[in-house]
Amino acid sequence: MDGLAVSSMPDSPVRVLVVMAGPGLDDTRDRLLIGGGDGTVGVFMGDGRSYTMLASLTLEGGVSSLSLLGVGDDGALHLLGGTTAAKVCELRLSTAGSAGRVVQECHAGVVRAVCYSADSSDIFVTACEDGGVRAWDA
Numbered sequence: 001m002d003g004l005a006v007s008s009m010p011d012s013p014v015r016v017l018v019v020m021a022g023p024g025l026d027d028t029r030d031r032l033l034i035g036g037g038d039g040t041v042g043v044f045m046g047d048g049r050s051y052t053m054l055a056s057l058t059l060e061g062g063v064s065s066l067s068l069l070g071v072g073d074d075g076a077l078h079l080l081g082g083t084t085a086a087k088v089c090e091l092r093l094s095t096a097g098s099a100g101r102v103v104q105e106c107h108a109g110v111v112r113a114v115c116y117s118a119d120s121s122d123i124f125v126t127a128c129e130d131g132g133v134r135a136w137d138a
Contacts, residue, residue, distance in 0.1 A: 033066055
């Protein structure tokens with residue numbers, strides 16, 4: 001695939017936020033990974049003009065990033081996905097079934113305070129403007 005044009009559909013409530021192109025399962029078809037503003041992550045297979053969705057799942061928050069980790073022996077795609085709800089998720093997309101799990105949650109708002117441990121500089125607590133508090137062990 002030499003290029004990809006994505007146009008916005010003004011009447012659609014779902015915006016495409018992330019598009020990744022990659023090799024297909026054979027030499028004649030392309031694979032697209034698409035993340036939407038509604039939290040949907042989808043895998044599409046096609047020929048450059050027409051695409052069919054093979055697998056999908058929905059995350060909390062809009063999809064803000066996708067990173068392909070690899071392809072399993074069974075053809076399943078393994079990805080990391082970031083969301084506007086400040087979550088990082090490990091994803092497995094397959095025609096046999098898709099699944100995701102949260103591997104990291106972060107603050108969704110502005111961090112207003114940081115407090116370090118007196119005993120160790122790699123342990124600290126952060127406080128967010130929305131009232132969220134998190135303890136970190138770096």
